[in-house]
Amino acid sequence: MKNLYRKYRTVALLLLAYAVPVLTRDPYVLHLANMACIFAILTLSLNILTGFTGQFSVGHAAFYGIGAYTSSLLAVKAGAPVWLGFLAAPVVAAVFGILLGLPTLRLRGFYLGVVTLGFGEIMYQVFVNWISLTNGPKGLTGVPAPRIGSIVLDTYGSYYFLSITLLVLTIVVAYRLLYSRVGRALLAIRENETAAEAMGINSTYYKVMAFCVSAALAGMAGALYAHEIMFVSPESFVNAESVSILSMMVVGGIGSIPGSVVGAITLTLVPEYLRSFGDLRLVVYGLAIVLMVIYSPQGIGGWITRVDQYLSGTAIRKPVRGGVERGAA
């Protein structure tokens, strides 16, 4: 039984994930499934920066927005093929990521957090005010759907296959990154930057790299979002959105890859299904976050790890857990 579980858990999960459009045809549900994928990618990208490397980002929605606008503008204003947008979005976001990562040379912890916060606010204002480019608060309409050969991914169901594929890709990137020399360097910086330097790790280089990778993934999520909704407006990239991503990471478990995915799915779906409760659902949401850090600081990821250990009868090879370096406070 346990061997069976160990062998097939990944395959089973993948099959289930890809089967969603078969299991339901409700466009609303499929749209939510797409959004869950998008937020899972965002949460994973934030986790690479904050969970693995210990660098705060309170302005992650900015990278998301940069990606969304890059790919939309290319398609709408320049008439470029959609897939070019999907390629350009992470690249442009990564450039901003590197720029934002550079202050890590001089700034630590919360001071860095402030810079990311300010960056988020600045980008939002740029989206709103650069009307000639972004169309301002009215937003950009007519963002085209991507096509594969003759198939146009213009339904939520068909688009979902793109979303889930990119999510799987992100998960693979996160795992490979984590279990590598680079990933160990990131974790070491999170755990203790002084000691990491003593091990010959150029911490600035790796911190900037984390910013770059994280921003690129968030930018990709942005492109995925823009072509799903077929419309972008600044309101999707306000600082409150950064806070949602942060919350998903916490509820999922800081540093946990499966936790990120489950956290993002949970916090995308649950508020939707509680819509009838109006604003009260967000009160509960806030309360849940507070209770989570007090009573279960390891988040959903912690539970997943335990269940997985139980089912597979193994100790997890490398639970990645913990928080931001102590000095951050």
Next chain:
Amino acid sequence: MALLETQGLSISFGGVHAVQGVDLQVEKGEIFTIIGPNGAGKTTFFNLVTGYYKANSGRVIFKGDDITHLAPYHRTKKGIGRSFQVLMLFRDMTVLDNAMVGLHCRLKSNLAGALLRTSATVREEAEGREKVRQLLHFVGLDGKEHEMAKNLSYGQQKRLDIARALATDPEILLLDEPAAGLNTQDLASLTDMIQRIRDRGITVLLIEHKMDLVMSISDRIMVLNFGKKIAEGTPDEVRQNEAVIEAYLGKEE
């Protein structure tokens, strides 16, 4: 030529001269110990040699190269390894990974290699793990590879700290009070371990308070007081030095 040399190394914090004009020459293959009262500037001196503090004046020379202005990680690459007085392990990483991080600067795989899992990367990882396992065996942490560092006993954590520093493949290893807080048994194995490290051809620069340990294994000793060198020599010479007795060992009246 000395392996490690400092010339007139000085630093002050807010008017206090923490290290003042210290000249030191450590020869290849010796165990060299720095002693002195608490607050005499020993750890500050280590931090100057490893690059965590920038000297106000003076130079640090390693293998004939002036490294005074190199960043800490760069000095590690050049072959200066260190342990910490206050344990600075990567607490939420496994023992194996802690040591693997130590190997960081001797491995080559980069981001692309990691994401694509190239065969070179996979091979390098496997070889690295083998090397690290040997080091963990060397410090006596066999079978603990998959424990979280924070779950080790204090003595084991101290050993992991040394294993991690050894993984950086140093030519000189700086040990900052490795014996502090160890029980008698751990202390005996530490003494033995330091000698075995030297036998591997690694020069050892030690800060230590436990006088019996210091006197038994050091080739030479430097005594710091108030950031200044007040004596240097073999254990016997230092023990009989008037200034040392006055400042540190204590004088009979």
Next chain:
Amino acid sequence: MFVQQVIQGLAIGSVYGLMALGYALMWQAWAVLDFARGEAAMIGAFSILVFHSFFKIPFVAAFPLAIATSAILGYVIQWLAYRPLIGGIPINRLIATLGMGILLRNLARVIYGADPYPFPTVFGDKPVSIGNVLVVPQNVWITAIGFALVVLLRLFLTRTYTGKAMRAAAQDRETAALMGIRVKQSMALTFVLATCLGAIAGLLVAPVYFVRADMGLSIGLRGFASAVLGGLDSVTGAMIGGLLLGVTENLAAGYISSGYQAAIAFSIMILILIFRPQGIMGRRL
């Protein structure tokens, strides 16, 4: 025009300064960047709205009532969400404040709805011309109250045993406990004080802007930026940071573009941080 922009900037800046003081106090005593700080302003603004506009209590009486309400709420909040995390890792405290912010903001929305409420002017919004400069009395009042509070806070922190104990506990918790200072109590008091300062900031801007459930977001963000700008460990610095941000914002709006007001202010803040990471009045770490 320039002088007017500056005066207006000083008024809003002293509100930011009051918020910034709250951040600085929280930073020193709790070592946390408190994302729910802006909600203190919201609490203050709604309290005064309830007492003054709804219950028709005159402003002079509603003012202290509103502050008292905020103080009590502040104590409850820290007891519920912050105190359990004192010993934990910093990011958990930060996340708790994030959660608390969401909770409070939406609780206000549940109670009061999402629509903004107007608040009657109290200090007078008819401009008075002094020489050839037009001055709005309420701006003068806001600035004056802001400055008075900074002076009072400084006196409290340097002249009373309670204030000094708060500083001692913030500088070295362990040693403060050795002196017999009840550190947790002292921290709770700091929280309450920070909340009151935020509440005052909120009720000062209530007549100028509308009162709304999510007003804490923007005022909190600016208060935080001011605190960092001034240096998180300095009371005077926090106020200076607030004034600087307020004036810059207003000048940017007046001379460059009102749309980019915040973007310009934040760009300046980021630049200052890169060249002076410890803030204007802060100390090197």
Next chain:
Amino acid sequence: MLELKNVHTFYGVVEALRGISLTVNEGEIVTLIGANGAGKTTTLKTITSSVRAASGEIHFDGKRIDRLPEDEIVKMGISLVPEGRRVFPRMTVLENLEMGAYVRRFDRAGILADLKKMYALFPRLEERKNQRAETLSGGEQQMLAIARALMSRPRLLMLDEPSMGLAPLVVKGIFDIIKEINEAGTTVLLVEQNARMALKAANRGYVIRTGEIVKEGDAKSLTEDPAIRAAYLGEKVYGKGEAQ
């Protein structure tokens, strides 16, 4: 006056104290000597309740105090000068002294009188009373830390490595003050690494090693004990591999 009975204290997984028993009688200077990490500081922290004892009992004036909160301990008359001085860096000298008197803050007259006493004992502090504590030299900070501890009018004054990082001459001055304080009626528990200085000042002493008391006796007999001379006074000729 103070009695520890079989006290065990843990830091996480590390058992820092493994059954410490010691007594301090009224009017004595007792010293606790040992190497770095032997458990000296932990012993003091356990007495002040900063760290809770896992088991064992601590009595002061016949009352059990190991379950009391920290401020109660101060009020009972136990005061600690912490290791590394730990003055409040960004408060003035005067404010630091006032913090020492925090538990009796309503006794304005008494505090004023005590301030005068402290300034008489440490004239340097009066000269610098309005300076921030961080601007003082190490020796001055040590004096401030001692004066601050005395401001609570303790009957038992505990000092954690007062000689740390100070010049021999300054250390001598500090030890003279400690004796003076003791002669004025305050009992002293002195933790030191500088064993010779400590034993010279003390009436009795305890030697602590890896969380255990390994020796106790009057200061004179400890000074003459060959094993102690070897381990802590650095006299014996050491043979290879004799590490204990």
